Amino acid sequence: xxxxxxxxxxxxxxxxxxxxxxxxxxxRMVAGxxxxxxxxxxxxxxxxxxxxxxxxxxxxxxxxxLQVNVDDNxxxxxxxxxVAFVVQPVIPFSLNEDWNLISRTIVPLIxxxxxxxxxxxxxxxxxxxxxxxxxxxxxxxxxxxxxxxPVLLLPTATDRLIGTGKWGVGPTAVALKxxxxxxxxxxxxxIWSFAGDAGRSDVNSTFxxxxxxxxxxxxxxxxxxxxxxxxxxxxxxxxPLVLLVSKVTxxxxxxxxxxxxxxxxxxxxxxxxxxxxxRVAVTxxxxx
Numbered sequence: 001x002x003x004x005x006x007x008x009x010x011x012x013x014x015x016x017x018x019x020x021x022x023x024x025x026x027x028r029m030v031a032g033x034x035x036x037x038x039x040x041x042x043x044x045x046x047x048x049x050x051x052x053x054x055x056x057x058x059x060x061x062x063x064x065x066l067q068v069n070v071d072d073n074x075x076x077x078x079x080x081x082x083v084a085f086v087v088q089p090v091i092p093f094s095l096n097e098d099w100n101l102i103s104r105t106i107v108p109l110i111x112x113x114x115x116x117x118x119x120x121x122x123x124x125x126x127x128x129x130x131x132x133x134x135x136x137x138x139x140x141x142x143x144x145x146x147x148x149x150p151v152l153l154l155p156t157a158t159d160r161l162i163g164t165g166k167w168g169v170g171p172t173a174v175a176l177k178x179x180x181x182x183x184x185x186x187x188x189x190x191i192w193s194f195a196g197d198a199g200r201s202d203v204n205s206t207f208x209x210x211x212x213x214x215x216x217x218x219x220x221x222x223x224x225x226x227x228x229x230x231x232x233x234x235x236x237x238x239x240p241l242v243l244l245v246s247k248v249t250x251x252x253x254x255x256x257x258x259x260x261x262x263x264x265x266x267x268x269x270x271x272x273x274x275x276x277x278x279r280v281a282v283t284x285x286x287x288x
Contacts, residue, residue, distance in 0.1 A: 047219035047248040054248070054257055054283060055183040055213045055221060057174045058102045058135040058147040060092040067281040069263070071273035078274060080115035084108050084126070095134075102133040102147060110162045116271065124158030131172045131189065148173040151189040153203060155196055165197035176211075184212040204232040221246040223261075231269065239267040242279065257283040 053059040067086040074080030086108045093101040108126035133147030140146070151172040157163020168191040176185025186209065193203035211225035222245055229238045244261035263277040 048215060048217055050255070050285065051215045051219040051221050051246065051248045051257065052178060052183065054246070054285075055215065055223070056145060056176060056178065057090075057104070057187050058092075058100070058133050058145065059090075060094075060100055060102075060137075062091055062286040063283050064089045064286070065281055065283040067279060069277060069279050071263070071277040073274035074112070075114065075116045075119075075271050077117065080113060080119075082110065082112040082115070082273065084110045094137075098137055100135050100137055101149075102135055104131045104133070105129070106131075107156075112162065115161065119161065122159045122161045124162060126157050127163045128154040128156045130154060133172070133174060143179070144175055144177055145185075146173070146175040151191060153191050153193070164193070164203050165200040166193035166203045167195040168193045168203045181215050182213070183215070186210040202233055206230045206232070219248040226266075234269070236269050237267045238265070238269045238272055240265050240273075240277070244279065255285040257281075257285070259283070 050061070053061045054063065065086075065088040067084075067088065069082075069084045069086065071082045071084075072078075072080075074082060086106060088104065088106050091103045093103070095101050106129040108128075109124070110126045111121070111123040113121045130152040132149040132151075134149050135145070135147030149172060151170050153164070153166065153168030155163055155165055155167055157165070170189060170191040172187075172189035174185065174187040176183060188206070188208045190206045191203055206229070208228045208230075209225055211223060213221055213223035215221045223243070225242050225244075227240050227242060230236075231238075240263045242261060242263045244259050246257050246259040248255070248257045250256060259279070259281040261279055263279055265272070265274050265277070268274050
């Protein structure tokens with residue numbers, strides 16, 4: 001079932017994925033040549049609730065987004081480029097009948113070239129960001145879904161030029177509402193560094209991701225968001241605006257969401273990406 005705004009209703013569980021796969025398999029077994037179209041229509045209807053769950057950062061859905069971001073015009077001469085392959089597993093845990101714990105991990109693999117004159121090329125892992133959200137199973141009386149907890153910055157970068165060299169910690173929170181086909185809300189965190197390479201700049205940054213999305217009956221989703229970062233040390237903003245189109249589908253028995261869209265940097269850090277970038281992603285969904 002899709003998530004609704006009524007406070008008395010509980011969140012859909014990850015069994016939705018298994019139910020989708022089982023129902024689709026049965027439909028295909030019984031559908032003949034004339035019935036195949038009916039099966040396809042029912043499959044699309046079943047995919048819509050999954051698309052809405054994916055729009056929720058603290059959904060009780062096991063997923064592994066695999067994301068590629070391509071950015072150009074990096075550095076003082078705008079000659080640099082960067083490609084980041086990002087693995088973002090989302091794993092929910094049921095604590096009790098009232099609370100879930102959602103683990104969200106961001107692990108980037110980066111390739112960049114000429115980010116400043118004479119820098120050459122670098123490739124390897126970037127820093128890891130680990131977020132933990134404690135989230136009520138039921139939405140609030142007004143239909144809000146929320147979660148809060150700690151966020152950790154782990155200095156896992158394999159090259160000095162693609163990481164901070166710092167350990168960091170701070171709070172993170174998300175709040176959203178799903179009404180009919182619409183999903184809107186905000187995810188935010190703040191990270192302070194507390195240890196690491198003494199010769200590197202401290203980390204003191206705020207991340208804000210307001211988002212709004214619309215999901216159609218055929219499981220197409222259209223999302224607009226920013227992924228804004230404010231660096232309190234330098235007093236600078238980085239504001240990429242992201243427009244994404246997504247579709248829930250399957251390859252064999254593997255349920256996936258495919259996603260693509262442009263990123264435009266309305267503001268950027270000194271030496272950071274400028275202008276247009278691009279994102280493409282595939283999210284793997286797993287039943288529990």
